[in-house]
Amino acid sequence: MTPIATPFFFYLLAGIMLVGGILVITRKNPVHSALALIVTLLAQASIYLMLYAPFVAGVQIILYAGGIMVLFLFVIMLVSVDRSMKERQFNSQWVAGIIAATALGGLFIAVFTKGSSLFPDHALPIVENDNTQNIATQLYGQYMFAFEIASLLLLVAIIGAVVMAKKKI
């Protein structure tokens, strides 16, 4: 299947992601920030689909937007929202922070643009029906050790989070 209207979809999804990112860092209500982050993550899953990575898009939707953001929303409900909304939202170094982040982003973009001859244009569109199978072959073959370490990391994180959130240890 040949891709159609790729620039339109890319700019639309990029606009959604950037607007969502700006809303995340500027909203006073943390629930609004969480919802904006969910929109950003779903737009990023669509960009993964444009990049011919359907398995990573599925993992992003299920794990990130459906797991991590739900965890964030639960914890936002646990800590009081009303008191934090009455305080001052931005700290006193916000000018220096914006200047530093803009300088960093400008440096990244300058490096990418200058070295753009190192990576040619996109490869020819190869329609793969076996992206998931190939990822599984790599994950359980070459990256088997990292896979086991990741499951151990998740076990440690679960135990740590439960212990830290308990009232009496």
Add this chain to the structure above:
Amino acid sequence: MLHITTLHYLILGAALFSLGVVGVLTRRNVVIVLMSIELILNAVNLNLVAFSRLWGDLHGQVFAIFIITDAAAEAAVGLGILIAFFRNKETVNIDEVNLLKW
């Protein structure tokens, strides 16, 4: 501008990264700082998957899956710390974490 190359995805990733860094450096609410860290991780994931598409192999996508797993563990631990902190101090203001200040 009209033909979407790898450079477009990289610039989008750099812009998201800068937005996340602004959020981490600027906001006083701990939950929003943690969400900005998730923005940073997503920008890195976008870079990885774009390069995986360019070179045609799957190492970038496998690495992105590992980063998503790692972000889940880190968000869980960070939010556990936040709950413990909130139980002690009754606030989610990050300027109140100043016990080590002289």
